[in-house]
Amino acid sequence: MKKLILTLGLMMATQAWAVTDTYNIDGTHSFANFSIRHVVSKTSGTFNDVSGVITLDPTNLNTATVRAAINVSSVNTGFGKRDEHIKADKYLDVGKYTQILFESTKITASNQTQAVMQGKLTMHGVTKLVDIPVKVLGYGADPWGGQRAGFEGHLTIKASDYGFGWATGANAPVGDDIEITLLVEGVKAK
Template identity: 90%
Template sequence: MKKVMFALSLFAATQAWAATESYNIDATHSFANFSIRHVVSKTTGTFNDVTGVVTLDPTNLNTANVRAAINVSSVNTGFGKRDEHIKADKYLDVAKYTQILFESTKFTASSQTQAVMQGKLTMHGVTKQVEIPVKVLGYGADPWGGQRAGFEGHLTIKASDYGFGWATGAGAPVGDEIEITLLIEGVKAK
């Protein structure tokens, strides 16, 4: 009986492992977009160098795992002088803090396409636990013979929580809340 139970357990584990897929984040088709208050309006921009791996069972998002990195120097607001200004030590300090890192710790799925992803976000030398509602946009073949998956996530963070001093001074021209939209496209690992 013990041998039968062991064999069944091994079979179940093998089936679960077989259903897991890994997708390498495609840096040319993945973006971390942001918007932040500036004086009386908002400024937007994109970090367009996002890398990492998404591992999941498409039928059970509760088993998903994400590890991602954003190259902070890839910030692009559409205006070169502003980009250089916010890369300086007063704002992003890209010479000291080269990456924004994220590592998921838990997924809570409400369907096969929607979940809340919890994880550790490290930025500017500070690590905080965050929750990111995520949506699977789809799976499918690409024109180059590969398979892809698309994901979208949204979160709002406070710059002051990550040690950015610009948001704490009276009359600061740049706000504290940063709205982030993640648009991720992954290429299935072979």
Template identity: 80%
Template sequence: MKRIFLAISMLAASQAWAATETYNIDASHSFANFSIRHVVAKTSGTFNDVTGVITLDPANLNSATIKATINVASVNTGFAKRDEHIKADKYLDVAKYTQIQFESTKVTASNQNQAILQGKLTIHGVTKLVDIPVRVLGYGADPWGGQRAGFEGHVTLKASDYGYGWATGANAPVGDEIEVTLLIEGVKAK
């Protein structure tokens, strides 16, 4: 009887493990886009260098884990002079803080395509817990013989929560709230 129970347990464990898939974030097809108030309007940009690993069971998003890194120097607002300005120590301080890091701590799925991703977000040397609503955009074959998965997430952050002090007073030229859209494409590990 013990042998049968052990065999069933091993089979169930191997099936659960087999359902887990690992995706490496494709830096050439993944972006962290942002917008922030500037004077009376908004300005936007993107971080072009997003890397990391996503492990999940497509049938059970609650089991997912995510580790991601953003190269802060990859910021691109479409205007080189502005990029250099915001890379300086007054704003992003890329000489001192080279990366933004995220590591999931919990995923709460409402279905197979939507979840709240909770995790530790480290920006400017400060780590905070954040909740990021995410949506699975899909899974499928790519033209190069691989498999891919697509994800989208949205979150609003406060710069002041991460030690940035540029948004002081009602007439500050740059706002405190940063709206972030994550567009992530992963390549399934072989």
């Protein structure tokens, strides 16, 4: 019995010493890049207004949480007319849907740098569970006296799952699969 109490006490003490860090997503160094089929090729772009909070224990990614938002109006494909077209009602409908939101529900780590992040992705008024394989790119000091963490994630979603109606049939000019690469840099909260 004494051994069991001692073991439980050590486990609780170890958990109490676990360090959870909070990182605020740095919007100037974080991006959600996408590509989608267009006619016979692909077109790509970036949402360059990403915000949110990541909490994690660097030694145990299973305890991490992520809440992130993307300003849909920040879409940038490098061509202004196309950006305005994408923002219109037929596609992103930025007048009605201003953000894409992600909130993690579970993290399953395979080691200290790789994990699969499951969570709720809300876009265009629809919420779906998604799995995002993520990689920790590193932790370190920045030139301004702060601490940073870098992350990369990849996923593919179906536009039709989120209520976008353009992707109908084999001859549709825009495809149904949207490939997304997340490049996120967080600044450790002081």
